[in-house]
Amino acid sequence: MQRSQRTIEDYALIGDQQTAALVSRTGSVDWLCLPRFDSAACFAALLGSEDHGHWHIAPRHSGPCTRRAYRADTLVLDSEWDTPDGSVRLTDFMPQRDHAPDLVRIVEGLRGKVTVRGTLRLRFDYGSIVPWMRRADGHRVAVAGPDSVWLRSHPPVHTWGKDFATHSEFTVEEGEKVAFVLTWHPSHKPRPTLVDPFEALESSVATWRDWAAECRYRGPHRDAVVRSLITLKALTYAPTGGIVAAPTTSLPEVMGGVRNWDYRYSWLRDSTLTLEALLTAGYHEEAEAWRDWLLRAVAGDPADLQVMYGLSGERRLPEYELPWLPGFQGSAPVRVGNGAVRQLQLDVYGEVVDSLTVARRAGLPIRPHMWRVQCALMEFLRTVWREPDEGLWEVRGGRRHFVHSKVMAWVAADRAVLALEENPELEGDLEGWREMRDAVHREVCERGYDPGQNTFTQSYGSRALDASLLLIPQVGFLPPDDPRVIGTVEAVRARLAPDGFMRRYDTESNDVDPLPGREGTFLVCSFWLADALRLIGRGDEARELFERLVGVSNDVGLLAEEYDPATCRQLGNFPQAFSHLGLVGTALALFEEDQAG
Numbered sequence: 001m002q003r004s005q006r007t008i009e010d011y012a013l014i015g016d017q018q019t020a021a022l023v024s025r026t027g028s029v030d031w032l033c034l035p036r037f038d039s040a041a042c043f044a045a046l047l048g049s050e051d052h053g054h055w056h057i058a059p060r061h062s063g064p065c066t067r068r069a070y071r072a073d074t075l076v077l078d079s080e081w082d083t084p085d086g087s088v089r090l091t092d093f094m095p096q097r098d099h100a101p102d103l104v105r106i107v108e109g110l111r112g113k114v115t116v117r118g119t120l121r122l123r124f125d126y127g128s129i130v131p132w133m134r135r136a137d138g139h140r141v142a143v144a145g146p147d148s149v150w151l152r153s154h155p156p157v158h159t160w161g162k163d164f165a166t167h168s169e170f171t172v173e174e175g176e177k178v179a180f181v182l183t184w185h186p187s188h189k190p191r192p193t194l195v196d197p198f199e200a201l202e203s204s205v206a207t208w209r210d211w212a213a214e215c216r217y218r219g220p221h222r223d224a225v226v227r228s229l230i231t232l233k234a235l236t237y238a239p240t241g242g243i244v245a246a247p248t249t250s251l252p253e254v255m256g257g258v259r260n261w262d263y264r265y266s267w268l269r270d271s272t273l274t275l276e277a278l279l280t281a282g283y284h285e286e287a288e289a290w291r292d293w294l295l296r297a298v299a300g301d302p303a304d305l306q307v308m309y310g311l312s313g314e315r316r317l318p319e320y321e322l323p324w325l326p327g328f329q330g331s332a333p334v335r336v337g338n339g340a341v342r343q344l345q346l347d348v349y350g351e352v353v354d355s356l357t358v359a360r361r362a363g364l365p366i367r368p369h370m371w372r373v374q375c376a377l378m379e380f381l382r383t384v385w386r387e388p389d390e391g392l393w394e395v396r397g398g399r400r401h402f403v404h405s406k407v408m409a410w411v412a413a414d415r416a417v418l419a420l421e422e423n424p425e426l427e428g429d430l431e432g433w434r435e436m437r438d439a440v441h442r443e444v445c446e447r448g449y450d451p452g453q454n455t456f457t458q459s460y461g462s463r464a465l466d467a468s469l470l471l472i473p474q475v476g477f478l479p480p481d482d483p484r485v486i487g488t489v490e491a492v493r494a495r496l497a498p499d500g501f502m503r504r505y506d507t508e509s510n511d512v513d514p515l516p517g518r519e520g521t522f523l524v525c526s527f528w529l530a531d532a533l534r535l536i537g538r539g540d541e542a543r544e545l546f547e548r549l550v551g552v553s554n555d556v557g558l559l560a561e562e563y564d565p566a567t568c569r570q571l572g573n574f575p576q577a578f579s580h581l582g583l584v585g586t587a588l589a590l591f592e593e594d595q596a597g
């Protein structure tokens with residue numbers, strides 16, 4: 001397949017909950033950051049060419065695989081090729097990490113005798129550094145600065161170096177297996193401990209299946225729900241509980257455009273919503289780990305609360321460009337870091353206080369300082385909620401009074417009041433928070449609602465609309481049968497989802513977003529539309545939309561951030577937690593309600 005013809009949905013995800021790789025339909029690992037999600041990539045062909053690093057294994061002269069699938073309820077990927085000489089399977093996975101990250105690729109003959117080729121082109125630091133390769137202890141070792149990567153095979157396969165790449169060619173007959181293991185290691189340390197690839201496969205399959213079996217959802221589309229949950233789990237950085245918004249940077253929101261951002265960080269917004277999705281599906285351990293991550297990350301002066309952090313709670317995520325990478329389908333610039341880290345986004349306070357409330361109600365163990373953190377956040381929010389902010393879409397066109405931000409400030413006050421009412425042992429400024437809650441509500445209804453259009457608006461005084469307004473009934477700001485809610489759902493749907501898929505806002509006639517080019521439809525917003533339709537009593541339409549959205553997933557059930565209905569292509573970072581948590585939340589709300597009668 002020509003690189004220029006690649007699509008985002010050509011990729012499948014594998015990972016070890018500390019980092020992740022993207023494997024193409026042609027058998028090429030085109031993205032891998034080592035040792036963490038947010039480390040520099042040693043395979044960056046995703047955002048450039050093979051010269052930026054990749055690892056290809058496939059039958060000689062073959063193109064895309066004939067079929068591929070995850071082994072049921074796992075993150076182990078099987079790609080199979082039928083060739084004139086026979087059939088072969090390639091199994092890709094990253095074992096649960098012990099000491100060092102491993103990427104395992106097992107080639108298995110299924111029928112006939114097939115010649116398979118491998119090309120390993122390591123390029124450290126996002127495709128810019130060609131390592132030195134040498135042989136040691138029967139393995140190939142690549143070293144450049146702090147990084148070293150070891151390649152070995154079982155049984156040993158002859159490899160040779162050419163054009164700054166390591167090549168191999170071998171045949172497999174029915175029942176024969178050849179395993180390759182790539183292990184990253186700090187270059188100053190002695191040789192890493194080596195895993196047995198076949199044992200690692202068995203244990204990875206068993207571990208994922210045990211985990212998936214804990215999902216309490218048994219309704220329709222269970223496979224899609226479980227795939228989404230596995231994806232959310234794979235995006236969780238196990239050592240700290242931090243959750244990345246996506247494992248990639250700079251997959252474009254518009255093909256060939258500049259809307260390319262780095263998502264390998266933990267957003268409070270995306271993560272709190274992930275926590276709620278995991279809790280709803282019965283996963284308390286992950287939710288607890290993230291809640292504890294949150295309490296560590298936000299420790300300190302609430303005025304310094306950030307909208308996103310590094311995986312261990314790091315605060316500095318400076319944004320810069322990688323000019324040597326041409327970008328996916330020429331979508332430049334490629335960015336690392338994220339400038340939105342310095343923005344004021346008021347919604348985050350509501351999401352955090354709400355998620356702590358949900359966690360408490362779900363029975364997660366209470367931490368002694370949890371309530372103190374909430375009180376501090378509330379005191380700070382009381383001083384800033386009247387300020388304009390950048391909003392949940394992190395717009396770069398200046399601050400305004402976004403209605404969604406104010407609604408979420410109301411959520412923070414509402415949940416804080418509820419906590420005091422429900423838990424007499426807690427201490428807080430009940431009257432003050434009640435006053436704030438009522439003041440925000442009054443102001444939003446006066447300044448954020450346009451009676452002429454019978455809809456809430458994107459920001460105070462604007463006529464523009466925004467998909468985030470669909471959350472108004474979901475968070476309880478107004479009841480679903482309020483005529484203003486019904487008017488808003490209808491107006492937002494008519495204006496921003498003419499083809500059924502939701503845009504976040506109008507990128508063309510709206511100066512809120514100064515970036516050039518339109519973007520695709522935003523998948524989590526389309527799930528919000530389904531939720532809103534369900535809430536206002538249009539369950540059939542909600543179910544129909546849900547089915548369409550599930551149909552947008554690629555062949556292995558993965559969703560990017562956005563979708564272009566005109567070209568039927570996924571867009572943006574991939575796979576994205578936001579989209580998958582939307583799928584889980586909507587499925588559970590839609591179908592569990594059905595089952596309950």
Ligand SMILES: OC[C@H]1O[C@H](O[C@H]2O[C@H](CO)[C@@H](O)[C@H](O)[C@H]2O)[C@H](O)[C@@H](O)[C@@H]1O
Pocket residue numbers: 245261262263267269270338339340392393394395396578
């Ligand atoms: O559209 C401009 C902004 O796009 C990104 O933000 C989006 O992704 C975040 C992570 O999933 C999500 O929390 C946010 O709501 C989305 O708008 C990007 O990270 C920003 O830097 C950029 O300004």
